[in-house]
Amino acid sequence: MRILVANPNTSESVTERLLAVGRAAAAPGTELVGATAPRGVPYISSRIEAQIGGAVLLETLAERAAGFDAVIVAAFGDPGLGAARELLDIPVVGYAEAAMVTALMLGRRFAVVTFTTAMEPWYRECIEANGLQGRSAGVRCADRAFTSIDSVQAEMEDHLVALAGRAIVEDGADVIVLGGAPLAGLAARVRGRVPVPCVDAMVAAVKQAEALVALDPAKPTVGNYRRPAGKPSTGLAPALARRLAEG
Amino acid sequence: MRILVANPNTSESVTERLLAVGRAAAAPGTELVGATAPRGVPYISSRIEAQIGGAVLLETLAERAAGFDAVIVAAFGDPGLGAARELLDIPVVGYAEAAMVTALMLGRRFAVVTFTTAMEPWYRECIEANGLQGRSAGVRCADRAFTSIDSVQAEMEDHLVALAGRAIVEDGADVIVLGGAPLAGLAARVRGRVPVPCVDAMVAAVKQAEALVALDPAKPTVGNYRRPAGKPSTGLAPALARRLAEG
């Protein structure tokens, strides 16, 4: 099975990290191919950037999704996820969505722990948009500076473990979701240091993509996520415009 | 006070209709200026189109919002609303949001009535994203073809009145929100034909924009809707890229 890991961020290094973590978790026969956003920001951490990144993602998918069995929207917060589901006939998995639904099977209340307070409002909205507030113990964010998106995982490890501990004791969390693509791979590293399960969002995303492919779901022809009717457009990327025109 | 009516659709005729309806409702001294999306689709009716339209909206706002006192995101469903609030220092009102919060003061449960089933999933998500499910009586959509976006209001009038009646009797609605920019102005026309209040979203948007300007709210410097930190970007529209870089 071929899975497209579509990173709405422009950081090739993050895409590489995601692929490395994902490949280690993939089943035999699952191939992961990365696609990094051709324009946008190095890593999305606001609604502005998510709005833009989600639109760029659609261009990428219109150009590159052909021949894949599933797509992973590879940024926590899942920019453009619903739109991608309308656009494509194959399963699409959100990075945050996959982590959260997996967490539902490991505890009663998951906390999202991430590396910058900039993420907080957007992550909260993501939890609410998934209708999972009742299973959520909130979001805990590191409030300190870091050197680079590539080193943040190593720099923050101890601090994120401490935040996870506070989420457990103060917020009643019994499972931890490590949010943010730059943290891919961290869950395994801190496994012995957090007293409840930690979910690696990239591992979850790959396994959930495999799950959806195994189900071989029909593309809806009615209701939510059906393909929109064809519509003319102006000024959009050619592949995306063609896709919109077809319906 | 100067309000920018930013239409994420590319239909100039819809912008004109919105301005006409809005100006009739505006207080003395309120000036409305329209901005139609330079690229995208004639009218947004899917998440794909909302994702794209919201991103184009941000480009428009980065270029044109200077000198205005408030912005109306003039498409039901409010594409890019949260991002626009982060981007700007002035109040931003969503077209659907304004209609819904106004409806809260006219009844206990509002129904959204609109002219195409294509809108339904997106409108439902919009209600949920506003946390108003408990005050909502759902969405009722016309399921018949129409000639053009400019004539849909006249073509559908009787059918939409009938749908409003069903929302009242079958769904327990006690206030009707007429959704979709092409229906601006219809509420006044059907006032005598629907036994509960009808909310014209454009009228609501203008008055809510005036309300927010009267409050003169501070731009948040913490928490939600604060301006994101400056960040480099690649390949984005110049004005938007500059705005992102500034932070």
Next chain:
Amino acid sequence: MRILVANPNTSESVTERLLAVGRAAAAPGTELVGATAPRGVPYISSRIEAQIGGAVLLETLAERAAGFDAVIVAAFGDPGLGAARELLDIPVVGYAEAAMVTALMLGRRFAVVTFTTAMEPWYRECIEANGLQGRSAGVRCADRAFTSIDSVQAEMEDHLVALAGRAIVEDGADVIVLGGAPLAGLAARVRGRVPVPCVDAMVAAVKQAEALVALDPAKPTVGNYRRPAGKPSTGLAPALARRLAEG
């Protein structure tokens, strides 16, 4: 447009404060007229007082609402609001309701900050009665004595700013509603001292009343807020009894 500001409290001085703040925010052509409760308590701060004040309010409205375009129930907690909507054919706005629905457009979670713990249970019920718990960050109340209802705003200013700060940091609020009629006008005074938007309930109430008048909503003839059928009564104030008898 003429708006009746019906204060269910017996404090003329509070009515005067409300009118002063409201007139400064009103659009050209909007006239505000005050009506202070002829009997009851100086300021309502319990359910007992709200039950009584709401009933006295209905007497006032039965006597005085004729000739007005809208009514503001001018006490936070909105005593008698639903009943007033049944009673009258013109729009009725609740003071707390107006502040809360306006706050929905300025943040994701509003906190109500007020000057006495006596208000807390009643304000919490008010938030729940509006179905807005999901958008609320709770209620913060000053727990210290004050000299008089007329001086409380000045006496408490620093303390209320501190409470707003705690609501933001500890409760996740991103917009502050200053509750209680005696605090009308305070939001503008503390604008520079609170890092998120503050909502002045009286300003919100006037603008929301203008919004509803602009919509010119039909009096419902079915469902919620329709006028009740005529009914005999005994021992009630003459104007109110007449109104009940008419139906």
Next chain:
Amino acid sequence: MRILVANPNTSESVTERLLAVGRAAAAPGTELVGATAPRGVPYISSRIEAQIGGAVLLETLAERAAGFDAVIVAAFGDPGLGAARELLDIPVVGYAEAAMVTALMLGRRFAVVTFTTAMEPWYRECIEANGLQGRSAGVRCADRAFTSIDSVQAEMEDHLVALAGRAIVEDGADVIVLGGAPLAGLAARVRGRVPVPCVDAMVAAVKQAEALVALDPAKPTVGNYRRPAGKPSTGLAPALARRLAEG
């Protein structure tokens, strides 16, 4: 134990019916004493009437509650219940509240069935005010005329049984609450005709009052339902004014 059955309606005949049904269900040693509202309407069926009836109830309680062990607010919808709890040091039970909490132990979703559509909005708000929407299957109301409040129970019996059946089949109800004081005693009459349990609100109210007396709960000195601080008032009924002044 002595329980005051305070009827906020002015119908002595309804009070008599409530006492007859309640006495048949009371434990040995439980004495029920009735108090009919001295002013107001024959039966409350709107928010206007509930607002007034609740205020009159407080006057009655201030005058007559001394020497009782508990109070039943004997009208479905529970006008003035919260205020009565603040006012008195003894347990106060709401007629609708008692029926609903009892229904929670007989099924997963209760439907309220009553004799006039006038009740519907107010009853829905009552369910929501108790935070029981998740356990509710809604409200079903007879939509036909009846001769008098005293004969409505007999006139409507077959129709109400049919409405209960629809609530079970169409709304998923598995327990039926017969709402409205004029229906006291009907549940036993239709016991064989409805395939799920029916709750008689008056029976429930008496047994819940006995339950609260058995618990001998302390009057709260903090938080919700504590006695409000003493406060001056003008123009109120003497006993109630005294009670407010004491605090």
Next chain:
Amino acid sequence: MRILVANPNTSESVTERLLAVGRAAAAPGTELVGATAPRGVPYISSRIEAQIGGAVLLETLAERAAGFDAVIVAAFGDPGLGAARELLDIPVVGYAEAAMVTALMLGRRFAVVTFTTAMEPWYRECIEANGLQGRSAGVRCADRAFTSIDSVQAEMEDHLVALAGRAIVEDGADVIVLGGAPLAGLAARVRGRVPVPCVDAMVAAVKQAEALVALDPAKPTVGNYRRPAGKPSTGLAPALARRLAEG
């Protein structure tokens, strides 16, 4: 009336305590008979133990419920409650359920206070299973060791009073439910030391059982809690197997 107090725990001493507290609260003519689980654990404090204890309870009820008017499932958390309702034709009351529904009439938000953290996850699920999260202020558990289940009430009294105080001040509780059968009788002891009402779950259970018997509810023949169709089984306790076979 005869009520079977079915204790899913194997501790005779706890059964005796429950009967002593219950008999003191019972109405004249109410007889309480105890039944202690013949196998299982001394006191249930995990889901494992609740799953087993609930199944053993069904064996006990199949053998012993004949001739009783109601059953109390006498362990906080109510193991097997729903199943017991299906199994029997008489009212069944849950120990935790009775305490919680009674608490709804004494405050807006109840906190459950108990003597070991082991209970916390299970008690939280119990509150959610009853759909009462919106009325709950959470669960507070003692985190210290105790000598024996029979002495825990005396050993913990001061600590539980302190926890109740924290639930009131920090969690906004305005009524306290003392959870766990070993705490039966404690509420009366601490009455003067907690500033809000305390609910004794055993007292509540007895009075709620009396309430349900007074209502004489019909056994549902449709929907939830109807008796399941007869079904063969293998290896189950004879009386339970017979009951399943009958349907």
Next chain:
Amino acid sequence: MRILVANPNTSESVTERLLAVGRAAAAPGTELVGATAPRGVPYISSRIEAQIGGAVLLETLAERAAGFDAVIVAAFGDPGLGAARELLDIPVVGYAEAAMVTALMLGRRFAVVTFTTAMEPWYRECIEANGLQGRSAGVRCADRAFTSIDSVQAEMEDHLVALAGRAIVEDGADVIVLGGAPLAGLAARVRGRVPVPCVDAMVAAVKQAEALVALDPAKPTVGNYRRPAGKPSTGLAPALARRLAEG
């Protein structure tokens, strides 16, 4: 990886069906081993049977789970799931839980469609226990007789497709979960006949078990699902009693 498929029903034929469907979906290297309940009922369709089946399941797991990497509780409704998570150190997946969390990634509202109305109350509680009401479009049950649990899938196919259609049109479902172990394998058969995705619960369960094993979650040592402290017991199955004693 070795996964134990623990069927709380006594039907070997159902276990065989589950294994056949599961093995077809399993990744290379995943081995499925079945365990059928040694006592209980042929298929669980009531809370009574779920309470018993869940307890028997714990005996089976105490005896047989050693050496496996994960467990599937292989009955829709997930009897004993929470208890199994406490009992074991390896991941445990619920059959219904797996289907529902997978459905969250295929639509906004899932409907559960099953073959007998007996399942309805229990399935509804299962959805609520997972906190997924907001994502649920309810439960649709066939109301007709069938010959045997082994033939029900073939007998009901057309009827279940029709029910799925009604769930989509009348209830707003956009993804269908086929509930009940006897329906394993049906989703693929009806793929072309239902216009939205159908989830096969067994396929979902196997893939979710693989996902959890890939995450290698730590056994919680605090909070929810930690192993309970050791406790003596009487009369329980030896292996289970040993497990309880160890803690």
